[in-house]
Amino acid sequence: MLSGFRRTETRRGREFSVQPVSGQRAVKQYTCPGCSGTVDPGVAHVVVWREDGIMGPQADLSGRRHWHTHCWRIS
Numbered sequence: 001m002l003s004g005f006r007r008t009e010t011r012r013g014r015e016f017s018v019q020p021v022s023g024q025r026a027v028k029q030y031t032c033p034g035c036s037g038t039v040d041p042g043v044a045h046v047v048v049w050r051e052d053g054i055m056g057p058q059a060d061l062s063g064r065r066h067w068h069t070h071c072w073r074i075s
């Protein structure tokens, strides 16, 4: 799966930015909030953060989370 463009998705009435990350660009290990499992380096996934956070855009960026693509899709 190639890295794509950032998109906006709505979950439970809130807007989130969703940025796909290709396997080549996934160089660190993360914990997926959806399944509490590991997103391993080299695995294509998505980075998700709040678009409408009350703390402002900077706080939202620091609150980015790395999800398995599948886990985000079913969240």
Ligand SMILES: [Zn+2]
Binding pocket: 032, 033, 034, 035, 036, 037, 067, 068, 071
């Ligand atoms: Zn997951």
